[in-house]
Amino acid sequence: MATTPPKKNATPAKKAPAKKPANRGKSRRPAGLFTWLAISVVVVLIAVIVIVKATSSSPAKQSTAFVPASPTVVHEVTNVPASVFDAVGVTAPAVPVSKPSVPKASQKVLEWPDANGVLRPTVYYQGAEFCPYCAAERWSLIIALSRFGTFSDLGNAASSSTDYDPNTQTFTFLKAKYVSSYVNFSSIEQADVNHNPLQTPNAKQSALFAEWDQNGSIPFISYGNQFFRIGSSYTPDALKGLSREQIAGNLSDSTNLLTQGIVSSANYATAAICQATGNKPGNVCDSPGVKAAKSAMGI
């Protein structure tokens, strides 16, 4: 074994046991004792963790029963006044909102068939009910898509109680239906609030997710492959402690700071969808709020 020069790399020679043979074999420890001690501590720790995990009762599971969203709340979320979109634009001083990302090379518009087999530009969402970032992003996505069509069967949901920003109030797309003349919507909630598998992406959905979201992060949204969103556009911190009713009830107030964040995000999403629909319908895609988003996105 190579060694460093004794004079330069050694600790003081006076400390070396070789210089103090009288002590040898008395109070000194065998070589390797400390190594085995460290390994033993780790082995014991692993054993303790396994035993505790095996013997402790699992935490109370959150209910996964489907509860339809309140019609009042759904109406407020899906009927945000046009004046609010236009007043807010993409200005949200209290809730920073990021823009969707644009692919490096231009992409053909993603078109998948709806339930009746009709091809249209398609928005694809993949997320999970436990995920607080998905919880935040669903608000703005529902608001944006509601400008192109109609949602039904949205369910109540809250993010995991053991995750970041626990119990963030939101909706689930688990049983949602969406009808539009301009755009199709495809969604996957891959796990429930307790991390149990829920919906499995089909081959096309899996391929799209794998192609554009190589880190496997959720939420993932493809706006017809013209723009993408990986992660939420604003922090779920902004929704902390608020009920669905409180959040939805403020969506008609353009001066509300949270509304400004959610609506800014919705305007970005709307602009991205307009890019896929060929700027249809005009009353949405040419509105001042969406134009502001387009301008910020370089469209």
Next chain:
Amino acid sequence: MTELNLVPRWAVAATFVLSLAGLAISAYMTYAHFAGTSVLACPDTGVVNCALVTTSAQSKLLGIPVAMLGLGQYLVMTALNSPWGWKRPERWVAIGRFALAGVGFAMVLWLIIAEFLIIKHICLWCTAVHVVTFALLLVLTRVSPDQLGWTSSPE
């Protein structure tokens, strides 16, 4: 080793490389801590969740972010485990090196308990630091006790 007061080159190289790795990872984690969660996303695997771990109550000790404590520790360890650090003849340098590795290991044990039993999620960056810290301790247990004269010499 044939003489207990010698430190093998492999140990000098290993401890320096491990210290640099620990320094790099803890520097990134400190940056991420103060920059906030840069990507507002969940991993699609449930157990791994860095944001949850690094924002938990256990992510601070006496009000100081654990990531910063790790950065401070690895700054010192990198100096002590550099080729220049190993050349220092003072006994306190050798004791400090071994003691700091032990303190780091104890901290890692606590953080592993916190991740698995309290937070119930793990952070892969944290795990990387844990592995580096344990590896560093293992290397030092092979050389520091001999260097300090705490073991019996070979017959």
